[in-house]
Amino acid sequence: MSKYLHSNLNALARSSTLAINEHSDYLEKQGIHVYRFGFGQSPFPVPKKVVDSLKENSSRKNYLSVDGLPDLRTAVANYHQKIDNVNIQSDQVLIGPGSKELMFCLQLVLKGYTILPTPCWVSYAPQAKILNRKIIFIQTKYEDSWQLLPEQLTESIKNFSDKLKLLILTYPGNPHGCTYEVEVLKQLAKVCRKNKIIILSDEIYGRIHHQGKHTSIARYYPEGTIISSGLSKWCAAGGWRLGHFSFPKELKYLQDAMTSVASETYACVTTPIQYAATTAYEDDTIDDYLFHCRRILETIGQYCASSLIDAGIKVRIPKGAFYIFPDFKPFENVLNKKGIHDSNTLCKQLLQDTSVALLPGSAFAQNAKELNARLAYVNFDGAEALKKSIDLSKTSTLKMEYFGETVSEVIIGIEEIINWIKR
Numbered sequence: 001m002s003k004y005l006h007s008n009l010n011a012l013a014r015s016s017t018l019a020i021n022e023h024s025d026y027l028e029k030q031g032i033h034v035y036r037f038g039f040g041q042s043p044f045p046v047p048k049k050v051v052d053s054l055k056e057n058s059s060r061k062n063y064l065s066v067d068g069l070p071d072l073r074t075a076v077a078n079y080h081q082k083i084d085n086v087n088i089q090s091d092q093v094l095i096g097p098g099s100k101e102l103m104f105c106l107q108l109v110l111k112g113y114t115i116l117p118t119p120c121w122v123s124y125a126p127q128a129k130i131l132n133r134k135i136i137f138i139q140t141k142y143e144d145s146w147q148l149l150p151e152q153l154t155e156s157i158k159n160f161s162d163k164l165k166l167l168i169l170t171y172p173g174n175p176h177g178c179t180y181e182v183e184v185l186k187q188l189a190k191v192c193r194k195n196k197i198i199i200l201s202d203e204i205y206g207r208i209h210h211q212g213k214h215t216s217i218a219r220y221y222p223e224g225t226i227i228s229s230g231l232s233k234w235c236a237a238g239g240w241r242l243g244h245f246s247f248p249k250e251l252k253y254l255q256d257a258m259t260s261v262a263s264e265t266y267a268c269v270t271t272p273i274q275y276a277a278t279t280a281y282e283d284d285t286i287d288d289y290l291f292h293c294r295r296i297l298e299t300i301g302q303y304c305a306s307s308l309i310d311a312g313i314k315v316r317i318p319k320g321a322f323y324i325f326p327d328f329k330p331f332e333n334v335l336n337k338k339g340i341h342d343s344n345t346l347c348k349q350l351l352q353d354t355s356v357a358l359l360p361g362s363a364f365a366q367n368a369k370e371l372n373a374r375l376a377y378v379n380f381d382g383a384e385a386l387k388k389s390i391d392l393s394k395t396s397t398l399k400m401e402y403f404g405e406t407v408s409e410v411i412i413g414i415e416e417i418i419n420w421i422k423r
């Protein structure tokens, strides 16, 4: 590492999710077929109306306001009012080039500590490290379906009562697909209100809760919760780079500071994308699209998790998103005999022996010595799967067999993992 870099950047590597994608591309170029469970990208096509809207608006070339296109801000606010039951007005919405950038910006402007329940999404902690922020990690448990419990939060912050704190909650969760029970959200809201903790509620997977039953903690702690979401997951448009934050009026000072930073850095989000995003939020036919995406993800997620459970691997059935977080600890002895004692070696050896790509638990702030990994069940043809689901009546139960070849990569990949662990 160069002496010309800031010391906090010395250990910083390329984000592991992007790295696994690039490595899988590299292997495929060498002629090695990879079962790509590594990168968490939606397999579905962007809804046609949204793509058409992007085409129609592609000649728009002027900068937009740094806050975002007014119609889009209104559409996002209406969405929060209608679906989340939270009173957000358009002037409380900030549009950004992906929610990731907004999260970085928030951690940049706000003083104090970042509280991260782990396992957590790969980028929160590296962002905090880039900014020299102190992090309080709180380990959640498989037994609690990876929920942060209110008593854990109380206990973890007791020595930091004088510090301003930002708690980041992600639900449905990456890397495990679990989500919060409403009662737990209510209790967490109480602890945060009492301790003046600001919540960044990362709800990027909220619209792909498999049962369509996502509940935002902002309902129980509206004055202290910033809701984060965007087009990347539910609208399958990660590469379009559009995210948004919705701030309570009480945190206007934060919104203003972030907007100032935005005005001096990215200036505004790509203009045609903002028009297309407005269509995405205003279009009622999206509900139909989401119904099918959810039903497909639920079927495939349950298949993956229950196949691994039947084989003796420890994993929770996902409630949303497109991830599961298998723990291979029940096979510790077998793995140790293969020379595997940590999640990184586990994933490397699995990739080498079977061409199955997973992301090690260590990338999600888990102890590197654990034998867990994230599996993203997105390696199927989303367009084909959608067609098949649309052809099946909404009241019928979708089964894996119904997809045929469309999901063969998922099925073979899961079999490869099971055969490898039992070999």
Ligand SMILES: Cc1ncc(COP(=O)(O)O)c(C=O)c1O
Pocket: 040, 097, 098, 099, 100, 101, 121, 170, 174, 202, 204, 229, 230, 231, 232, 238, 241, 242, 243
């Ligand atoms: C939990 C979580 N939050 C945020 C993001 C970033 O999303 P965006 O594309 O809006 O930057 C991701 C992307 O993978 C994610 O998984």
